[in-house]
Amino acid sequence: MSEPLRVLHFQGRMGKGGAETFMMNTYRNIDRSKIQFDFLIYHDFKDVTPYNKEIERLGGRIFSVPNPKKHPLGYIKAVKKLLHDHHFDIVHNEVFFGGGLNLRLAYNSGIAKRIAHSHATTDGNDSIVFKTARKFLDKWLFKYATDFLACSTEAGVGLFGEHQPFIFVPNGIDLQLYQAFPESKNESRRKLGISEEHFVIGNIGRFEKQKNHSFLIDIFNEIIQIKPESTLLLIGEGSLEEEIKEKVNRLNLTEAVCFMGVRDDIPRILNAMDVLVMPSLYEGLPISAVEAQAAGLKLVLSKEVSRETVLSENVIFESLQTSPRDWAQSIINEPLGNNPLPEMKQYGKQYTADLMQSIYLGEEIAN
Numbered sequence: 001m002s003e004p005l006r007v008l009h010f011q012g013r014m015g016k017g018g019a020e021t022f023m024m025n026t027y028r029n030i031d032r033s034k035i036q037f038d039f040l041i042y043h044d045f046k047d048v049t050p051y052n053k054e055i056e057r058l059g060g061r062i063f064s065v066p067n068p069k070k071h072p073l074g075y076i077k078a079v080k081k082l083l084h085d086h087h088f089d090i091v092h093n094e095v096f097f098g099g100g101l102n103l104r105l106a107y108n109s110g111i112a113k114r115i116a117h118s119h120a121t122t123d124g125n126d127s128i129v130f131k132t133a134r135k136f137l138d139k140w141l142f143k144y145a146t147d148f149l150a151c152s153t154e155a156g157v158g159l160f161g162e163h164q165p166f167i168f169v170p171n172g173i174d175l176q177l178y179q180a181f182p183e184s185k186n187e188s189r190r191k192l193g194i195s196e197e198h199f200v201i202g203n204i205g206r207f208e209k210q211k212n213h214s215f216l217i218d219i220f221n222e223i224i225q226i227k228p229e230s231t232l233l234l235i236g237e238g239s240l241e242e243e244i245k246e247k248v249n250r251l252n253l254t255e256a257v258c259f260m261g262v263r264d265d266i267p268r269i270l271n272a273m274d275v276l277v278m279p280s281l282y283e284g285l286p287i288s289a290v291e292a293q294a295a296g297l298k299l300v301l302s303k304e305v306s307r308e309t310v311l312s313e314n315v316i317f318e319s320l321q322t323s324p325r326d327w328a329q330s331i332i333n334e335p336l337g338n339n340p341l342p343e344m345k346q347y348g349k350q351y352t353a354d355l356m357q358s359i360y361l362g363e364e365i366a367n
Contacts, residue, residue: 004036005089007360010102012095013045014052014062016236016262017206018287019094019119022151022171022352024051029172029353032059035360038088040079042067050262068098076105083109090360093145096120096159097133100140107144113362116145117169120210120284121158121306147359152306155284167365171287172352175344177267178294188272194258199223199230201331202273204266204288205280207238212279212302214247215324219279221251222328232257235269270295275331278305279320285309290347300331311344 014020027037038061041048046064055062063082068075083105090113091106093099103114141159148166150156156166181188186196194200201223205211213234220232234244234257241259248257263269266288270276276292276299283305290311292299298314309315316334318327345351358365 004032004034005360006036006038006087007090007092008063008083008088008106009037009039010091010093010095010099011039011041013041013048014039014050014055015045015048015206016050018171018284020051021287022119023094024054025172025174025349026353026356027055027058027060029349030357035357036060038063038086040065040082044070068101076101079105080109083111089113090115092117094119096122098137099159100137100142100144103144104140113146113360114144115147115149115359116141116159117149118155118159118166118284119151121154121282121304149359150284152285152308154306154308158282158284167355167359169355169359170347170352171285171290172347172349173287173291173294175294175348178270178291179296179344181267181271181295183268183271185271188268191268192272194231194233194272195229197229199227199332200233200273201230201275201277202233202235202269203277204235204269205278205286206236207234207241207244209240210281210283211236211238212281212320213240213244215279215320216277217244217247217251217253217257218324219277219327219331220257221253222325223331224253224256226328227332230256233260233269233273234258235260235263235266237262266291267295270297273297275300277327277331278302279318279327280304281320283309289315290344294344294347298334298336300327300334311347 036059040063043064044067065078066074088111091111092115093102094117099116106114148160148164149169150166151171160166189196203216207213224230248254270292276297278301280302281304285306285308289309293312300316303317303319314336316330318330
């Protein structure tokens with residue numbers, strides 16, 4: 001029996017973010033006798049290890065290198081050595097900034113299949129230095145990529161422009177976990193220590209600028225004035241977490257806001273919520289929004305989130321120029337639709353794994 005193809009994922013970190021969750025869902029469901037995954041992460045995130053044991057159990061490896069934004073020459077040297085010392089049949093780039101460099105290094109190492117995959121509409125860095133560098137590196141992206149993938153039209157256009165064709169790859173999830181969760185809403189709330197009578201809103205995402213937590217706290221401050229028996233669940237961690245905790249404390253919201261950290265029980269948490277709120281500054285097609293719709297939740301999203309996120313009639317978009325008070329009114333007042341949950345087979349984990357397997361194996365894709 002021949003050895004499986006080895007795919008090196010330029011991931012940067014392997015936390016519980018959307019791109020990482022997508023890739024792990026794919027890894028679990030792909031035919032690993034044909035395809036095996038390895039992951040390249042940055043030294044900065046080598047202590048972020050929620051998936052490490054599972055990756056090793058599934059047959060994968062994790063390689064740590066310097067962060068290219070901080071140590072570009074050290075990064076190039078380390079990646080060259082990695083590609084020289086280990087055999088990879090395919091590289092799969094999932095970082096927004098610097099993908100062109102990664103694909104050029106792979107090309108120079110003789111790797112024939114080089115995938116560029118966009119998970120976001122932008123990297124959120126508007127500095128002149130980074131914009132200039134990205135413009136240069138994007139030329140390499142187009143020159144050295146053999147395959148272009150994106151989780152939404154906006155994400156594809158955001159990285160590849162309007163003229164480069166790409167394959168739409170949905171962010172697949174385990175639909176059964178959300179569509180048939182075996183607890184009532186009140187039972188989930190009791191297990192999480194949340195009042196059964198409260199109006200519960202939530203957000204799932206890293207505490208970074210992109211997710212706009214500060215504005216979310218302003219929104220919740222308005223909600224609690226209109227509807228005092230309310231709770232906000234914040235799932236995730238990140239560099240801005242302490243700053244957000246300080247703001248919550250200043251606004252005397254400590255008793256109403258739950259910082260829940262990184263969690264393994266997202267289906268239960270979504271089951272306990274009334275509304276998922278995402279005032280993000282930019283997004284591709286967030287997995288948490290797909291999960292929330294599978295769970296039958298109402299969603300209120302910023303207009304910066306891809307319209308392809310809409311899989312049910314329970315999604316409302318608000319402008320980031322709209323006041324926190326208006327956001328609060330939409331969250332509280334807009335009713336849920338009464339239609340059954342939509343058919344979401346295309347967003348199932350197996351559909352996505354089969355699609356990615358076909359891409360890796362070079363099979364023809366109808367898109």
